[in-house]
Amino acid sequence: MAFNRNDAVGLFKNGVLIDIIGTFNRGTADFAIDITLRRKSTITSPTTTFNSTTH
Numbered sequence: 001m002a003f004n005r006n007d008a009v010g011l012f013k014n015g016v017l018i019d020i021i022g023t024f025n026r027g028t029a030d031f032a033i034d035i036t037l038r039r040k041s042t043i044t045s046p047t048t049t050f051n052s053t054t055h
Helices: none
Strands: 007-014 016-021
Touching: none
Parallel strands: none
Antiparallel strands: 007 016
């Protein structure tokens, strides 16, 4: 895979979005520039809404 710092990555099951990092169609340019994205250990379930301050 190749990323250009504003690509969202979604996890789908049976064609249904169940988890996402980033925002599809209206994402913030360079939202992941020069950072490492890791999910917090307190997150215990998927979400279809991305918020970089809580995930």
